[in-house]
Amino acid sequence: MRVSRRPRALLASLLLTAALTATACTTGGLTSSSQVTVTVSIGPTSTGPTDGAAPPAASSTPPSSPAAGTSTTSSTPSPPTSQAVITMTPADAATGVPVLQPVTVTATAGTLTEVSLTNPEGKLVAGALAPDQRTWTSSEPLGYARSYLLAATAVDAAGLSTTSSSSFTTVQPVGVIFPSFEPPPDRGQVGIGQPLSVIFDQPPADRAAAERALSVTSDPAVEGAWSWVDERTVHYRPREYWPAGTQITLGANVYGVDLGGGMYGETDRSMSLTIGPAKIATVDNATKQMTVSIDGQVVRSYPVSLGREESTVVDGQEISFVTPSGIYVAQEKYEVKQMSSATYGLPTDYELGYDSAIPLAVRLSNSGIFAHSAPWSVADQGVRNVSHGCINMPPQDAQWFYDTFGFGDIVQVTGTSTQLAPDDGYGDWNVPWEQWVAGSALS
Template identity: 55%
Template sequence: MTHQFRFAQIAAFLAVGAIALTACSGGSQSATVTVTVAATGPPTAIGPTSTAASALSPASSSPPATGTLARLTSPASSPAATTPVLPTADRPTISTVPTPRATGVSPITPIVVTATAGTLVDLSVTNPAGRLISGDYSTDEKTWTSSEPLAYDRKYSIDAVAATAAGRRSTLTTQFTTVKPAQTVFPSFFPNPKLTTVGIGQPMVVIFDKAPINRAAAEKTLTVTTVPAVKGSWYWWDNRTLHYRPQNYWTPGTKITVAAKVYGVNFGGGMYGEIDRTLNVTVGPAKIAKIDDATKKMQVYIDNKLVRTVPVSLGRNQTLDVNGKKISLVTPSGIYVAQEKYAVRQMSSATYGLPTSYDLGYDSKIPLAVRLSNGGIFIHSAPWSVADQGIRNVSHGCININPAAAQWFYNTFSYGDIVQVTGTSTTLAPTDGFSDWNIPWATWLQGSAL
């Protein structure tokens, strides 16, 4: 139904009301009866703001005062006529969500304008600059719902007109204001969005720039969708960081979408999400390097096929006492995930408390280094220890391999690929780097706030 058609109906109704009625009384006597209709009361915020009173009165008649009732006119000899009252139910009303003049409104809560006992014939919702907010009407045109988010700390205006089929109209003009955050929270991802392919061991990571007060509310904004479908869970690594993984390694070829729909969400204490973000990655081939301290060898498997065996030298079985601090040089056993790659990496023993001036201290440029842990474990080229590789452990904790093998490993392994070390005397801390797979699944599930 078009708005032009409704206005044609209204015009027709008004024209009929202006007709003079003739009543017969005993043959030759006659009287003219004029009907004038006026509003039954003053307009309200959601009621009619104008009536058709003047249009219904003859041109020669003066319109009744606003708020008076319409009366029938008759000859002086006739008894007083009954006053007709138009039922309130015949006039449309307009309601809104949020309510008129509301404050602190969520910018992601849809605006809903509804006409009762009529339909919406005109509507505009505008931002402070006058731009129209997009939305959609219901099939019966009784309801309009916005279809876009609003901005924080803005005043929006609603102007609506509703009408009945008989032409009775109501208008509503009101405003509301959206919430003003005390501070906003921004979500970052790892892998970096530029990394489109990751290994089977790569956890999905979300890092908030501020610690959410309400962890459950923050976690509810995060979703992980996979093709094929696989169940997983979030784990709070610290007060700003969450990791997501399935119970077992990702299946090669899995497509992963991580969504952080934080905008408009209250994280507690006046903190609100700043912007929605999405990450898309695909899981590459299954690459696993298995290192056994007993054999001093690394066997590399790609998609379950052994492709290379490399002699290694691990951290020496030694603990140093430096100014009362115990420093272990043993390479911890556990499941590591490749997380960074450097063609050349400056490394210094001072970073973990061993001064470079000590006998075992160092500060050197190390070639072809692949980081495995935050604690400083790398697989890298070590031409100085080739004679020891496959025989004894002489490193400070890193995994030494020969230059040719190091070049191949550097070119082949990347973010999310797995390195397993077994047989040493210490254990990798489960929160060191991406050591997620060292946490039992039952324990992992307890790390969720939901």
């Protein structure tokens, strides 16, 4: 049977028309499965978009690379970053940082694994990590006018780490002030009347700051207060005499403290003292007797001679020989002391002038009053006052007094016509307590 070619062409045309009609009947840009089957059955598969557009024409030219800034599904993803955040104090590049300000490093959303703070020589500054490992704090003072480097590493819960670093510079003082102690730190034991003195080598402009940097602790605890006696010197004493056996610690924690005018404390200092037995020598001008008690018990009594009730005038200045009444504190001892009247304004060639070697001398005041041996006035002792102001004692009793009394022990003179000045040696006990407390820079 012969078959005409025209019907074949007509069939092909109908199929093509059906396919095109099916492709046009899409919904939401996605083709149905029957439509895909039809499309695939008539030609090669396309990798182009499926949003309803016709596939691109075949080309022998390879596809070009994507333009810069164009995202592609084939790019490499960025590595994950740590969630830990490190915060440092002082801030990076900070200047004028106080040397006592703790340096801190804190980790948020993580824990610290490494922290280092180094000085200009590369030495590590001591510090401690908190138990939860979230905070590190320096534990030693920094140096003046120095630059430091701070570095830290922290990890988050996923084990991812982050690092941070900073640098800063500490305060630069105009100058530094050094505190000295009296009695000196090697004294060890002193008497019940010993005031504690801090002497600054330069006057602190901010006395309140200087005083706040000082501390006194004692066992047993006693009531006491600081009082400034001049622009460089501040004394501490208890309200009453120190109890025998008291243990005392004096501290001057001035390093890093702004003492005013750009001056800072040079260094911290401390010392410890023990209060010895309660030794009090009482001199009664009426009887011309010295009575000595130790721990409340009278142990010795002997005659003395005090300063004569006279005065002289030199170059318009009156010089009195009277021994002032008041409470004295023993402050120096000499087996032999060269004494000259010229030290208090009376020339040695004047009447009553002298320059002599005096045995067994215990200094009681800065103005030159001593308790000492006086073999030349034994006949006057217990009878009349013949000295230039010192307390004359019989040689045998003077030796006992010299051997028994020491720094901080008390000598109290009563019944004379003048009073010991509060600033003459350790005249602190001659200041009423309320007045003493008012001498504090913090009062």
